[in-house]
Amino acid sequence: MSDERMERLRERIGRIGYGGDYNPEQWPEDVWTDDARLMRAAGVSMVSVGIFGWAVVEPKPRAFDFTVFDKVLDVLADADVSACLATMTASPPPWLAARHPETLPTRADGTRLWPGGRQHYCPSSPIYRDHAVRLVEEVANRYGDHPSLALWHIGNEYGCHVAACYCDVSAASFRDWLRARYGDVETLNDAWSTAFWSQHYASFDEVQPPRTAPTFPNPAQQLDYARFSSDELLDCFRAEKEVLRRRTPDVPVTTNFVPFFEPPGKSLDLFAWAPQLDVVSYDSYPNPHDPEAAVRAALGYDTMRGLRDGEPWLLLEQAPSAVNWRPVNGPKPPGVMSLWSWQAVAHGADAVMFFQWRQSRGGAEKFHSAMVPHGGEDTRVFREVRELGQSLAAAPALVGSIPRRADVAIVLDWSNWWAFELDSHPCSPERLIDVLHAHYAPLYDAGVACDIVPPTADLSAYRLVVVPNLYLVDQAAAANIAAYVEGGGTLLMSCFSGIVDGSDRIHLGGYPAPFRQLLGLRVEEFWPLAEGDSVRLVGDLTGDAATWSEDIRLEGADVVASFATGELAGGPAVTQHEFGRGTAYYVGTRPDPSTMRRLLDRARLTAEVDPVLPELPEQVYARVRETPGGVAYTILLNHGPTEVSVPLPSPMRDALIDGPPSDAVRLAPRGVAVLVAD
Amino acid sequence: MSDERMERLRERIGRIGYGGDYNPEQWPEDVWTDDARLMRAAGVSMVSVGIFGWAVVEPKPRAFDFTVFDKVLDVLADADVSACLATMTASPPPWLAARHPETLPTRADGTRLWPGGRQHYCPSSPIYRDHAVRLVEEVANRYGDHPSLALWHIGNEYGCHVAACYCDVSAASFRDWLRARYGDVETLNDAWSTAFWSQHYASFDEVQPPRTAPTFPNPAQQLDYARFSSDELLDCFRAEKEVLRRRTPDVPVTTNFVPFFEPPGKSLDLFAWAPQLDVVSYDSYPNPHDPEAAVRAALGYDTMRGLRDGEPWLLLEQAPSAVNWRPVNGPKPPGVMSLWSWQAVAHGADAVMFFQWRQSRGGAEKFHSAMVPHGGEDTRVFREVRELGQSLAAAPALVGSIPRRADVAIVLDWSNWWAFELDSHPCSPERLIDVLHAHYAPLYDAGVACDIVPPTADLSAYRLVVVPNLYLVDQAAAANIAAYVEGGGTLLMSCFSGIVDGSDRIHLGGYPAPFRQLLGLRVEEFWPLAEGDSVRLVGDLTGDAATWSEDIRLEGADVVASFATGELAGGPAVTQHEFGRGTAYYVGTRPDPSTMRRLLDRARLTAEVDPVLPELPEQVYARVRETPGGVAYTILLNHGPTEVSVPLPSPMRDALIDGPPSDAVRLAPRGVAVLVAD
């Protein structure tokens, strides 16, 4: 069903979707006419409408007034622009909190969060949910048959500002969730290790959210609260979706996930969410001041693609230039917006959209760039927007193509993410996203494509599987990884993996118990290094490492690198173990970037993994999308500031410009080519 | 009327006022006799009495007991010391909070602020206000005719610790304020841009203070809350003043404003407050460990003078040596207290007073220096206090003189200050006070006097007007500035000016719309620089800049400096535009201090602005005060640690020492001269 719905959407749009958030309610009607004109000029095919429309359509409780959006949707239909229509529930109008302050969310320390921003609702609030569902009924009834309706946009950036609420209503809902999860309270006591610190519960009624406590709260309680909070928001999503499915069974639904690299990125278990969507949508906001911005963005894109097993996804929001919510907000220099947009397409995006169409005159985001800036159409930004629209329209064949499956998979799991970053660990300052980046960047820099997969994924098709800090792992997932190697795969696993089960309880039997046989070693003691300290690695691999080390006892593995300095001098740092028909590398420290690059080169050699294209110039990257008919499009991206010539393995032509096939292509600074064999 | 009251006060004191906060209630009566003796020795002419007297005179509700102050005021009268008598309302006694906890202030996050410090009242609390007004009635009745009464000291450092309260009482008062400001709620919706993020209000009843929210609260709501909070405190002030005016119409009233450079400095809109006072009073606490302390202090003094269009003001508090409330509190080295006191006089102070007379034995400020230290009269500090008293008394003619109007005006506006520092800006870490300093310091260092004026001031008398970051500006003020240039004035305006209206809404039509014609340019995009980055400027002006840049399109302006590096290389950085009969400079970046100095030198050349005195040695500064009769006193200040000789343009004599006129004067290290033409 999901496939059919999406197939219809693709046919309707007919090319890579292009547009942005459209909030005409901020402007007088005469501006809307101008909007339509400019959208046509820019090649806009779809816009997101009504995301913050609740107060417009329901200015007072149950007093619905759809005048504005009636007109707006007609304007869009006239302009041949499809609507990604919001359910309008993302930000309740002031009257909800005024009448029901108990719908406001509460922090762990008891601070109540008030209206004035957005997303000020307790995800567990039955009052909020009732009002939201009633609104969605009204919106679906009103616009379910509107010709401009193409896609439903449920809510907005779930969990971005309020990942969890700690109020009494949430507490009661948490208890219900625990009853459903554990059945009886002794099972919970066991899972939460409540024998420690006298925390045994006589009844579910005694359980509270992990509110501010005198010292470290119970880690399993914290972990379950993260799961519960993701589930509560998913319940909000599903309640809205049910209404839409009933009324418009053929219209696909989505919601936009928040930037992966920013703090709120980990609040939702996206592998649990994605199956509930017809298509994954993503908001990507790389920081132009960050030299690693493109690498981080790529990791986010690959993750989005991995959420539904390689399916394309929609880039539903990005900034045309600067954002407004960092302390310092650099703009995207000329060419960067186009380059990064094409990068998203190369990594699987079927739409390239922006926040927002026309830059707001007032409010908290008036300094967020928009497709139509305050300065109007005679601006660099609008010119680049228009050019990108034309360029995207030049390659309609990409729609329906899917990114070629990679040879390398990197394992990601949300429960592990949450558990890894809990307090009272051997080295608490570590962040999983940085670890992920440290493993992803050397592959990206080497021109190698990666898929991001959950630990229970079918790994058999991959030549190399990378497992960064899979601290939390259950037996089934551990067995899946071991079976992959046994069957001939190559694995690279980093330190502090295989330590706890799904309830954050140690896998007893010597670290990392579920992987000891696989890795051919035992970790006797974790040995975090003092801040600023580093250790030297020697052996087949040489280099420097920091932050973490481990006292490793070999049980069959061979040493790839040993510690040459520090208290563990002489002991193994990186190992290699033949297991079944495969090979398992283990990295018992944090090598620096250049050492990581050489380590991954070695692992790729073992696994026979090649870059997407050989011999690419510095800063040029390639990804391939393939049509169902087997046509391969190679998207070449020049991230450098100078023109380069790229030799091609066989003659190809650039789908973006009409020209003859060639065995080399010239890329302008920040330029792009979409190559196809003749 | 205000003039007459002040004239009487000047006649009464007869010289620059000298003294300090006098809190005899902390000491047994026998100490008071000693106080009188030492005050005479130190040349004290006025003291502030009763600032924290509430609990003394009203130990229980409505049980008034004035015994202590009856005696104290008699002691002062006997010693010929005038009283700047407090209304005693600054810090309510414990019984108020004990009986009425709802009078306690609340932070934006809901934290209640308890007694134990001071200023623990909600400015909107009717209970607090009733008690305060009743107290003022009693004080005014008791002492309205007392011979020592010279000046009323209403409250104390309004807004210093509690600039705003967020409780429900304040919320209700805010709604009333909004009703009065906007009339109907749709006007508010328009002003606050509530179409953004679904914030439309159906009724004023739904509005709350900008309490802690899930993300950035509405900026116009924040801005209005700053205005409201300033107004609420002003209402407290006015309620007390009304009582005093009724009872003692001839006695001037004042209140002491808090240090300009410290965080609370921006909480009150002083241009709105100043007309309500008969004379501006100021508490100045430059940090002796800060090498820029004297510059910052001077900027504060010039601002105080600007509040009532050039009138003298009273330095009501400063520290004789160290304060106690910074993390590290350095003392003022020998000579510095005298030098800095004279600096205040040079910039318009008609009184030089201290916190406090006698150093407290206990309590939170016992380590704050005082005129009479813990060590008594045989101390460096008391000796310097005595010498300063004698020195000030040696120039009685200064009373009644007013500082000569400057050739340069710098524009300051509180609404702009509040709006400029709101969140979600292109470069949020910037602080207006630092920007102001960056524009003021090069003029100060060049020996040039400045006036600080509001953007609506009559600018026609100024040769040069400097407008640092007038981000918020309404059409009237913008027109005022343009008219000034058109009429022949020289303007130097810095980046990110003219961006929003009084409700923080963008002036549409290309940045900075209200100044585009005036400046002859359009700013297409703001281009904040990454932290640590800098750009090179080349052209008529060369140098380095950082923090901010802009993509400028010329529309008639000439380029003074271009960016030579960075993404904007080749584009204009500093421009100059002939407009009408005048010239407008625009600075689209943040030049470093030496480049700013050269830029302002150039602007001064254009405007024909000279220093107060030519050819002054390094670290010697001059300011001129003029008597109504036209006698000019030039106050020379040697901020350096070594003796210097200063050549004079014409022979003058030093009013502080009896001696013949000379065409040069020697200044001791940290020494002062008050020169008058013979």
Next chain:
Amino acid sequence: MSDERMERLRERIGRIGYGGDYNPEQWPEDVWTDDARLMRAAGVSMVSVGIFGWAVVEPKPRAFDFTVFDKVLDVLADADVSACLATMTASPPPWLAARHPETLPTRADGTRLWPGGRQHYCPSSPIYRDHAVRLVEEVANRYGDHPSLALWHIGNEYGCHVAACYCDVSAASFRDWLRARYGDVETLNDAWSTAFWSQHYASFDEVQPPRTAPTFPNPAQQLDYARFSSDELLDCFRAEKEVLRRRTPDVPVTTNFVPFFEPPGKSLDLFAWAPQLDVVSYDSYPNPHDPEAAVRAALGYDTMRGLRDGEPWLLLEQAPSAVNWRPVNGPKPPGVMSLWSWQAVAHGADAVMFFQWRQSRGGAEKFHSAMVPHGGEDTRVFREVRELGQSLAAAPALVGSIPRRADVAIVLDWSNWWAFELDSHPCSPERLIDVLHAHYAPLYDAGVACDIVPPTADLSAYRLVVVPNLYLVDQAAAANIAAYVEGGGTLLMSCFSGIVDGSDRIHLGGYPAPFRQLLGLRVEEFWPLAEGDSVRLVGDLTGDAATWSEDIRLEGADVVASFATGELAGGPAVTQHEFGRGTAYYVGTRPDPSTMRRLLDRARLTAEVDPVLPELPEQVYARVRETPGGVAYTILLNHGPTEVSVPLPSPMRDALIDGPPSDAVRLAPRGVAVLVAD
């Protein structure tokens, strides 16, 4: 009585106690059998049991079930392991907060602290206290005659996470405490200097805890709240102790004090607590990543010994390797655990115990190392644990010996500690523990033993008394110190001493009034230095200093060092004064470590103080314990990473190894010897 109880305990254990916290309730019963086997192997003689047992024995209110501990104590009895049995009150079960949320503690800002961690009770809560006492009755009745019971462990780490509660129940109790302390409210007003800032109380009923206030709260109020909070926890302790004394008058009681160098270390007035215990117990957690860890640990040990006038104490908790609660938790490298354990014995420990026996599988401290690690007995840690057990058992004669009294005393006082670190001081960032360390470390490094004593101690036996920052001192204590010098003692007192009385009120009469005669000087003004600044000292003592300086007027003292730079250049920095038959040094600045070392060398020369052993190699330290029969054991500790040979003043043998006496001993890296004259 205390002596008799402790004598019995010593006889029962018969050697240095050895063991750890034993929490078998976290494990199935079959693990307990293995525990017993491993305890025997490790030479364990005593374990702490039941510290977090409340929820196990009282899973629902008044429904007691002792099955688990019945079995556990029998297992211990069978294994010949003594029980340090907890009263189990340290962490209430979830049902207490569920039924009585008013028992939860509250921070100064009103944040309530919830269950999930531990120690979540308001110390003043009558409900908590009633439940706790009832539990202790049950435990004492159940196990008062159990053969394994050796020592009562009351509560656990009092004040570690909740040093003070600010709820209304605490407020009422504080008022009762104040009534008892001051009798009438005017006495309180005087002590608290409430004439300042209008804080006069008409009645005790108006007083509140020092909750979050608009600015600095009253310092005397803060100081009394620290005293009150220590007393409230002591009342909790005493209520439990009373039950135990009634039921088991012969069994000694203790409680474990928290690490001295970590932030909560100052929350209890240990000189007030110690007399209530039969023996002092201590939890020591030096940071292996801290190069000064051993010095800091030694200072903690000497303090514990000083609490009961030189009596031995019990090291009740330390980590076998890493802890889990710092951001980065380094393990103890090989040999360090043994070395540091012996260091504790050398400084007076009669037991060496760990947290905990078997590493937890789940919960907040699963990454805290344990005697039996997750990896089991085939681990470095367990091997070192077993070796240490054997080594400690090899010197049974140490039990009953006491550390030889030192020639040097360092003065410590909790009221001073609290007052010194209050806000609004001349230099607020200073921490007493760092000051203490700065005075202790040079003596430790020089091999000199120190006792830590209260300012009222009998000082006559000491050759040198060091007084670091005795900011708060009453007349009696000041007189005690002066009398010591007058009688011939040598004193070294540091700056900012003798400033306030017990209510934080200045001692008037010139700083430091109570010590002016003794020191022969007056401090006219405090002169904190700007951050990063330093001053040069010249004279008999040369060197560098920072942070603090003072303007000193000599009144009989001689100058040892003068300031050579800065505003005070030429003035005295370090002085020396002959007073009576003794000598008083005064240090008016903060010399750097090497200058402090030379200053203390000079003071030791004056006082004729020698190291414990002469001519020890670098990093080798010695302390002496003496038996009642006069046998002296010299414990030698090699803190270095290399083997060293130590020459002995006379032939001795090593009690840890059977061998002949020798006039030199070889110490392995991190090795230990227990030498006794033949």
